[in-house]
Amino acid sequence: MKIGDDMPDNQEQFKNLLKKNGLKVTTQRVSILEVLDSRPGMHLTAEEIYDYVREKYPDIGIATVYRTIQVLSELNLIDKLNLDDGYVRYEISKGSKEEACHHHHHLICLDCGNVYAFQDDLLETLEDRIMITMGFQVADHEVKLYGHCKDCRANKSINI
Amino acid sequence: MKIGDDMPDNQEQFKNLLKKNGLKVTTQRVSILEVLDSRPGMHLTAEEIYDYVREKYPDIGIATVYRTIQVLSELNLIDKLNLDDGYVRYEISKGSKEEACHHHHHLICLDCGNVYAFQDDLLETLEDRIMITMGFQVADHEVKLYGHCKDCRANKSINI
DNA sequence: TTGGGTGCAAAGGCTTTGCATGTGA
């Protein structure tokens, strides 16, 4: 789906979700979700979201962006990512209409800066072992693995 | 070792490390390291470090604390921990005089708030699998697992 | 109509920086 398409399905679901929670459907909220929804896998800062929304809706204020981000986060429509660079980043939540299947585990390439997700099940083994060895029951996780992605590693070996 | 002891070994090593890097040995720097060194496993904010140092050295400024934290971090003497509560926390680095054996993986108890470390080797399996399935070579990690620690789980079952 | 939402600007809160003074080597 191209950026800028109408995406009626997601928008309709979003509107209903807002109504269901006693929140109003506003142009601002829809525009912000649209920005995030049309850029899956991108990790945008509030400022970046603000800039994208202003392309279509120049009068929006940054405060509205922050407030909407909070709303979207509470509705589990977006996930937070903190790369410790002074910005909190957000991306559209992939699975989960009902349950929060937050995927707070990322591979961050030190070469190209791309951020990849990886499968939950790889973490399950780790969390099982933590339970066995430490008696610690994991309920949620935030895992950031820094390294070199497949593509960058391939490019490197070419350059040698 | 009690808080407040002299810890001549670590201090001496620290002083040499400063000199080796062309940095001056100052009362402030030694005091700040002492605060961290005498509280292993505690995760102190800059403000908390500032408060502890002022007990012995009331004239220190918060800017010096921030600048010294940066120095200690560059010398790999302390590790950063970000719990996303608006503060960056620091703890004395355990291993590693030479190599940075940063242990950026923590278990954070949602009940008591304690922060535990766990063994590196539990992550190795995960990182091996990431390489196999994704072709991503992990170089560093920051892993935060939130849940319920052994003690809190024990206390809970008593209370039922 | 009307209460929640928005835009603007100001305030908050952690951290960094500029600058004159202090001090370790």
Add this chain to the structure above:
DNA sequence: TCACATGCAAAGCCTTTGCACCCAA
């Protein structure tokens, strides 16, 4: 001596908040 370190205060920067106006329901 003198370059680096410090203390103070101001500034930076991201984010939140107060308030009057606006608008979806």
